[in-house]
Amino acid sequence: MKFADFRRKLAQYWYRFSQNKASIAGLIITVTIVLVTILAPYVTPYPEHAGVFVDFRNTFKPPSSANWFGTDQVGRDIFTRSIFGYRFSLIMAGTVLGIAVPLGVVLGLVSGYFGGWIESLIMRLTDIVLALPPLAMAIAVSAVLGSDLGNTMIALAMIWWTWYARLVHGMVVSLRNEEYVEAAQIMGASKLHIMFREILPNCAPAILVKTTLDAAFVIELSAGLSFLGLGVRPPEPALGTMVAEGARYLPANWWMTVFPALAILVLIFGLNWLADGLRDVLDVDL
Amino acid sequence: MNSSEVLVVDKLVKYFPVKGGFWRRAHGQVRAVDGVSFTVQPCQVFGLVGESGSGKSTIGRLLVGLYRPTSGTITYRGKMQMVFQNPGSSLNPRRTVGKTLELPLRLHHKGLTRKELRQRVAELLTQVELNPEYANKLPRSLSGGQKQRVAIARALASDPKFIVLDEPTSALDVSVQAKIIKLILELKDQLQLSYLLISHDLSLMRNVADVTAVMYLGKIVEIAPTAELFANPAHPYTQVLLASIPVVSVEEEALKPTKRLVEGEIPSPLQIPQGCSFHTRCPEAMEICTRVAPELLTINPDHQVACHLHGKRGES
Ligand SMILES: Nc1ncnc2c1ncn2[C@@H]1O[C@H](COP(=O)(O)OP(=O)(O)O)[C@@H](O)[C@H]1O
Numbered sequence: 001m002k003f004a005d006f007r008r009k010l011a012q013y014w015y016r017f018s019q020n021k022a023s024i025a026g027l028i029i030t031v032t033i034v035l036v037t038i039l040a041p042y043v044t045p046y047p048e049h050a051g052v053f054v055d056f057r058n059t060f061k062p063p064s065s066a067n068w069f070g071t072d073q074v075g076r077d078i079f080t081r082s083i084f085g086y087r088f089s090l091i092m093a094g095t096v097l098g099i100a101v102p103l104g105v106v107l108g109l110v111s112g113y114f115g116g117w118i119e120s121l122i123m124r125l126t127d128i129v130l131a132l133p134p135l136a137m138a139i140a141v142s143a144v145l146g147s148d149l150g151n152t153m154i155a156l157a158m159i160w161w162t163w164y165a166r167l168v169h170g171m172v173v174s175l176r177n178e179e180y181v182e183a184a185q186i187m188g189a190s191k192l193h194i195m196f197r198e199i200l201p202n203c204a205p206a207i208l209v210k211t212t213l214d215a216a217f218v219i220e221l222s223a224g225l226s227f228l229g230l231g232v233r234p235p236e237p238a239l240g241t242m243v244a245e246g247a248r249y250l251p252a253n254w255w256m257t258v259f260p261a262l263a264i265l266v267l268i269f270g271l272n273w274l275a276d277g278l279r280d281v282l283d284v285d286l
Numbered sequence: 287m288n289s290s291e292v293l294v295v296d297k298l299v300k301y302f303p304v305k306g307g308f309w310r311r312a313h314g315q316v317r318a319v320d321g322v323s324f325t326v327q328p329c330q331v332f333g334l335v336g337e338s339g340s341g342k343s344t345i346g347r348l349l350v351g352l353y354r355p356t357s358g359t360i361t362y363r364g365k366m367q368m369v370f371q372n373p374g375s376s377l378n379p380r381r382t383v384g385k386t387l388e389l390p391l392r393l394h395h396k397g398l399t400r401k402e403l404r405q406r407v408a409e410l411l412t413q414v415e416l417n418p419e420y421a422n423k424l425p426r427s428l429s430g431g432q433k434q435r436v437a438i439a440r441a442l443a444s445d446p447k448f449i450v451l452d453e454p455t456s457a458l459d460v461s462v463q464a465k466i467i468k469l470i471l472e473l474k475d476q477l478q479l480s481y482l483l484i485s486h487d488l489s490l491m492r493n494v495a496d497v498t499a500v501m502y503l504g505k506i507v508e509i510a511p512t513a514e515l516f517a518n519p520a521h522p523y524t525q526v527l528l529a530s531i532p533v534v535s536v537e538e539e540a541l542k543p544t545k546r547l548v549e550g551e552i553p554s555p556l557q558i559p560q561g562c563s564f565h566t567r568c569p570e571a572m573e574i575c576t577r578v579a580p581e582l583l584t585i586n587p588d589h590q591v592a593c594h595l596h597g598k599r600g601e602s
């Protein structure tokens with residue numbers, strides 16, 4: 001594609017995306033949070049507060065210009081800890097979806113394209129896994145394997161692939177009889193080529209939109225898990241853990257709960273709005 | 287296989303199992319193609335006409351290997367390609383025209399460099415009278431006729447000797463149809479191709495096909511050189527079909543056979559009538575037709591028909 005064509009196409013996409021103000025807000029929020037989180041040690045006012053740190057002169061300080069979100073029971077800056085808390089959220093979403101999406105997509109492609117007993121096997125397996133409530137499953141796995149971060153992520157990924165397998169399977173079943181797929185078969189293209197080059201690109205927009213939505217969902221869920229004390233343990237900050245700890249000091253020290261909770265909400269809304277924008281641009285019907 | 291023929295189809299049969307119910311067990315079978323034989327000569331356009339559901343596309347798909355025959359054999363020389371009916375779905379919406387054309391080039395001419403590939407793509411586009419710049423376009427931005435040209439270029443990319451054209455123009459505007467047909471015929475002469483042309487459009491057949499076979503419920507009921515078939519249709523079904531072609535002039539109207547179909551729908555290929563499968567709609571059905579399926583008989587050199595009206599003549 002020539003550069004001018006490419007720019008025109010990009011401009012078209014941007015126009016459709018920007019028709020919806022919320023999707024621009026979603027894009028800005030998501031990109032900002034990701035950047036700030038990556039640069040957390042450099043952009044936060046008190047990076048040393050992220051870990052074990054005690055400053056008894058500054059406990060329970062309400063929000064001020066020195067501590068935008070106030071301080072906690074051992075004097076740590078809640079703003080700094082919230083930013084570091086995003087790390088946990090993003091690592092969680094990235095790892096869970098980084099395992100679940102490729103796994104689900106490949107299994108969905110294989111089952112949809114090959115059909116027969118392979119399809120029956122994979123789809124029955126997704127039925128079984130989907131019949132289990134995700135939070136209960138995550139708690140159960142954490143209870144068995146121990147509630148460390150890695151195990152929690154594995155537990156979530158082991159559930160999450162099923163939605164992608166179903167989504168992709170459904171699309172492949174309708175795409176595999178398209179005449180362009182048959183044309184590729186006639187020409188002698190390999191099954192791998194047909195699955196990954198002919199069919200998968202047509203599923204990609206839907207996968208992208210769902211992944212964005214699910215990033216919000218995983219973050220919400222992992223906040224829930226850390227609120228319940230599963231997943232991370234203090235002193236590493238997780239927004240859910242901070243909310244849970246802060247709740248012990250309500251209502252007097254409300255900032256300890258409210259700001260971490262808002263931080264989670266902002267990211268979740270941002271991702272949802274971004275997904276809406278992508279849905280419009282990519283013409284996806286999920 | 288005789289030395290001159292490019293394609294020999296012998297007693298080809300394709301049944302599709304019909305599945306249903308809780309256990310998805312086979313309930314019965316669709317007899318889509320039921321014992322079809324024919325041969326195609328080099329540079330010949332072999333036409334296949336018949337109503338929708340008569341098994342034309344299934345024969346095309348069997349030829350290119352998309353389906354496996356239930357029984358019977360297909361023998362051919364060189365490579366076989368196919369152009370589909372619907373230009374909308376025969377090109378991948380996410381791949382550029384160039385990418386679409388590169389695939390067969392890569393598969394059939396291994397070891398081409400990027401530059402050679404690009405050059406071959408440009409040649410192919412020129413061959414189907416498209417601007418080589420189209421290599422960068424996505425199918426979305428092409429018209430139906432342009433898409434069909436790309437589909438033809440894709441079929442040509444692997445240097446086939448034989449192309450199945452499954453209703454190549456029926457999804458296009460009338461004005462575009464003529465141009466595509468002209469292109470297809472020019473390419474045939476240039477590249478020494480043979481075609482299986484599938485269509486339900488009899489006027490197209492009359493103008494394009496060298497030999498025409500008429501299908502009804504999975505069987506060829508009549509087959510003859512096109513001029514002969516149109517001049518002397520022998521099967522009542524062929525006569526009925528010809529009667530349905532719109533005519534231009536009064537003189538032509540007078541020349542037309544005037545048979546009418548007996549009331550009734552085309553039977554389901556799931557339950558093909560006993561005896562001659564056409565007897566339920568045939569204006570000349572006799573008692574024997576309900577019991578005995580007629581064989582294809584030669585009534586003139588190169589003209590064969592499967593009908594008891596002619597069978598009796600053959601016996602006496
Ligand atoms: N893949 C398939 N599975 C089951 N039945 C099929 C399949 N393809 C075609 N058929 C059936 O075979 C018969 C002939 O179809 P087709 O060859 O498409 O006819 P035509 O191209 O002449 O309209 C139809 O009854 C059709 O429903």
Ligand SMILES: [Mg+2]
Nearest residue numbers: 339342343344
């Ligand atoms: Mg057809």
